[in-house]
Structure formats: structure tokens, C-alpha cells
Amino acid sequence: MLILLLGVVSTVSCAAVASNVVQIPLEIDNSMYTVNSLSLGLPAQSVSKIVLDTGSSDLVITHSVYDITKSTSAINSNLTFSMQYGSSDLFYVFAVNETLVGDDFKLSKFPLGYPKDTLIRDIVGYSGILGLGFRAFEALFRTSNNGKGVGYANFPQALKEQGITKSSLFSLNGQSDNPYVIFGGVDTNAYEGPLVKVPIIFIIGTNFVLDYYLYLDVTVNQVTFNNKEDKTVIANQPLAYWMDTGADSWLTTPAIYKNLYNCFQNTKLENEITWILIKELKKISITFNIAGFDVTIPLTDLIDTKNGDYASLKIDYATIGTETYQSIIPNAVYKYMYTVFDLDNGFVYLGKSSGSQRQVIKSVTNAELPVPTTTLKEYTNSYTTLYKDSLETMVASRPTSCKKKH
Known part of the structure; x- marks a missing residue:
């Protein structure tokens, strides 16, 4: 989704949930998967309508859901970077370190992009973007090193580095009813x-x-x-x-x-x-x-x-x-398949969605999947x-x- 300038929350029946995993419920909003259960800063400011995006790598939050002046934990680097998503115009953001909290986790000093222009209250109709892509595609703290060794630990990697998960791998159950994403784990009952x-x-x-x-x-x-x-x-x-x-x-x-x-x-x-x-x-x-x-x-x-x-x-x-x-x-x-993203090792794993609402979640350590896998011809x-x-x-x-x- 990101264009880089280079050269009601649903409930799900949980039968077994592993430790060292983070599960985030999603909603489908005009065909986009959105996160609606996060908060930023101290005191906490609820943020919602955030697009889950494997096509970018940064968290970007607009002025409609977050006010940096009301947070005592925000650290503004005053460094600015350019952003552009889909059909949006080019805009500039400050790189800010902030406390990010969900139901199963708390990240300290997590980098996010915060628009310089206070009139930017949405990005293509949404309050923000949660990017999950490769480090080389990060816009914040971007340097010229041919994509190698640049950037910072974005969301999946930060969960691992701060000891919340044991792997930066994440998996998406994008089914129409009760979609969700799991960081550091796999739902073994979600696919066939x-x-x-x-x-x-x-x-x-x-x-x-x-x-x-x-x-x-x-x-x-x-x-x-x-x-x-x-x-x-x-x-x-x-x-x-x-x-x-x-x-x-x-x-x-x-x-x-x-x-x-x-x-x-x-x-x-x-x-x-x-x-x-x-x-x-x-x-x-x-x-x-x-x-x-x-x-x-x-x-x-x-x-x-x-x-x-x-x-x-x-x-x-x-x-x-x-x-x-x-x-x-x-x-x-993604409505019809279960998808595991292992960016550290350069693989995705795909399975036909089972449609089951009964979860059996297993944690993953260093991307070693605890489930059978296969390759086709x-x-x-x-x-x-x-x-x-x-x-x-x-x-x-x-x-x-x-x-x-x-």
C-alpha cells in the first residue's frame, strides 16, 4: 500500500491459546482489515480504524485519533520523512517514539509516523496504517544503504525484541466472520x-x-x-x-x-x-x-x-x-486462505481456510513451525x-x- 520515494470488535471462541503470542481481532471495513483495539501514549489514547498492511512497514497515526501534546510518554525526534499511500497525496511525518498498548502487549518507545500537518486526519479514509512489511521498506529513519541494515524493529520484530513473542512471524485468518491476526503463533484449527x-x-x-x-x-x-x-x-x-x-x-x-x-x-x-x-x-x-x-x-x-x-x-x-x-x-x-508470514526466513505458508471458530493456537520459536508443512511441484x-x-x-x-x- 505504501509508495516509497526510492531513487463492533468481534469475539472468537478460544479453546486453547498459547503463551508468547499476541492476538489482535480485526474488522473488515470497506474491504480493508482494520485494527480497533490499540491505545497510544500516557494517559492512553484509544486508536481505531487502523489498516493492517503488509504493503508497508511503519505505523502511521493521524491527528483524528492521537494528540501528541496530550501524551507524557511521547518523544518527538523532530526528524521528518515522506509518506504516500495508494491514492493519497505525498505528506510528511515526524518520527515519534511512543508507548503502544494492546490487549496482550505493551511496547515501549515504539516508532511511529505522526503527520506534520495537523489537518491530516485520515489516510485514504482511515485513521492510520499498521505496516508489517520488510525493514528495507520502512520510511521512518530511512537511509541510503541499498536496503541493507537500515531502519528499526517494526511491529512484529519489536514484539520479539521486547520479549513478548518468541518469533517475529505472524499469521492472518482473514475469514469474513471474526478475522484476526496472531503474532508469534499459528492457529492450527484455522486451515485444512x-x-x-x-x-x-x-x-x-x-x-x-x-x-x-x-x-x-x-x-x-x-x-x-x-x-x-x-x-x-x-x-x-x-x-x-x-x-x-x-x-x-x-x-x-x-x-x-x-x-x-x-x-x-x-x-x-x-x-x-x-x-x-x-x-x-x-x-x-x-x-x-x-x-x-x-x-x-x-x-x-x-x-x-x-x-x-x-x-x-x-x-x-x-x-x-x-x-x-x-x-x-x-x-x-485472504478471506479464503490462512496465511503465515515468515519475513525473517523469506517464506509465506498458505492453507485453505477451514472456517472454524474454535481456535487452537501454538506459539512459534524462531520461525520453526510446530505444524506440518509441504511444498508442491x-x-x-x-x-x-x-x-x-x-x-x-x-x-x-x-x-x-x-x-x-x-
Whole structure:
């Protein structure tokens, strides 16, 4: 979610909760996962409507929920850094060290970004952002060292460094009912089967490959358009996808975008917007194959705007190598899978959501998972060569049925 300038709280039935873990309940607010149970400073100021974001790495809190002048524990460094999220304008923040408290933890002198402009009371409609990404992607205390050895211990790492958890690993149960995130542990009852191990990959550019992690990118090996009549492969070239929980849109490539829209039967173009018949959308789903693990979402999860019997979709495209180095998988996928993020070791683990409300949580020490894991045959077919639209599969426009062009 972060753009860096580089060169009602739900309750869940808990049957067994391990020590050394931090569980935070979430709400889904306009497709974003939000945290609503934190407080900042002394005396405590409640903060809510904070986006849980693996697409950035810093905690940023706006003036709508926190007033630094009312906190006796705030330490303002007076250092300023630039921030920009999604469609927001560029803004500047002070780096502030503050006391951060949740139901299961208390962090002392935790860094956060606090806007210099007192008129900034929201970021793309939310009170703040809780970034969980890599240190190299931190905006606060950013230095020029090619992404290595910079920054500070952000939220998952600070929990471990201050002795609250034994691992900076965290896991997300993004199910529609009672979603939650666990730091330092795994809910073994939240998914089906062994967890599928997926490598996080380095950025591949036009003439370079980074040797450190910047984005939380994984390989998507195939994308399939599914309806009741058939299934059509609309992408079969390995491509880097950013696992950004703060992105509610699907960013893909021009070729895949064209293939997708060629599969629709009932569309109309108005004001440069393609509208699809809602009745048709209800029959369609999209499957992303992530290193062999399939996650399927109904396309209605990506509806943006409705226009009578038609709707537009939260889908856009950008050219790999010139406009971006990766596509973005929409955060709707997290409703259908359990996701474990092991940033220290460069892996994510995926499992089909079980939908169970009965938790069995096990703590993790140094990212050694206490549960069975597996790798699938696509594990070794990672994204290693810059994606080219010209090499993508082609799908012909369909008047009556979606057929692959040979």
C-alpha cells in the first residue's frame, strides 16, 4: 500500500491459546482489515480504524485519533520523512517514539509516523496504517544503504525484541466472520491440510535483481477464469505478485487484463469504463495459483461501482519493467486462505481456510513451525525472468463462450 520515494470488535471462541503470542481481532471495513483495539501514549489514547498492511512497514497515526501534546510518554525526534499511500497525496511525518498498548502487549518507545500537518486526519479514509512489511521498506529513519541494515524493529520484530513473542512471524485468518491476526503463533484449527510453503522472491528489474527483500512478493504461476461452463487460463507465465493486505484492487498486466475482459459476454463501455452485467459476474470466479497453491475468489468481491444492472471492477494494469516490477494480488484472497508470514526466513505458508471458530493456537520459536508443512511441484518454478506481455497466453474475445486462441 505504501509508495516509497526510492531513487463492533468481534469475539472468537478460544479453546486453547498459547503463551508468547499476541492476538489482535480485526474488522473488515470497506474491504480493508482494520485494527480497533490499540491505545497510544500516557494517559492512553484509544486508536481505531487502523489498516493492517503488509504493503508497508511503519505505523502511521493521524491527528483524528492521537494528540501528541496530550501524551507524557511521547518523544518527538523532530526528524521528518515522506509518506504516500495508494491514492493519497505525498505528506510528511515526524518520527515519534511512543508507548503502544494492546490487549496482550505493551511496547515501549515504539516508532511511529505522526503527520506534520495537523489537518491530516485520515489516510485514504482511515485513521492510520499498521505496516508489517520488510525493514528495507520502512520510511521512518530511512537511509541510503541499498536496503541493507537500515531502519528499526517494526511491529512484529519489536514484539520479539521486547520479549513478548518468541518469533517475529505472524499469521492472518482473514475469514469474513471474526478475522484476526496472531503474532508469534499459528492457529492450527484455522486451515485444512498441511500448510503449503511458498518462497518470497527478490525484485527482478530490467537489468538487475535485488539481493535483499523489499516487497512481500511471491510467484503466481497461473490465473484461471472460471464460470459454470468452463475454465479458461488467462495467465500461464510466472509473474511476481505483491501480497499486500492493504490493496483491495487487482493490479495485473495489460495482456492478462485483456484476456480477462475478453472472457466476459455481457459488457458495455461508458465514459472509458467497462461495465459488466452483475448477473454474469455472480457466476464467475478467479483462481490464483501461488507456487502450486490454488486460492479462488468470486469476482463479485472486486466490484467497485454499480450502474443499474452493471458493475465495474477494481482491476487495473501496469506494464512490468517500465511502470512496475510486480502485480498485486487483491486482499480479497485472504478471506479464503490462512496465511503465515515468515519475513525473517523469506517464506509465506498458505492453507485453505477451514472456517472454524474454535481456535487452537501454538506459539512459534524462531520461525520453526510446530505444524506440518509441504511444498508442491510448482515451488521450484519461481519468477526468475522479467515478465513480457508478448509471451503471455492469448484469449480471444468471446461472443458466446470463452475459448483459448491457438
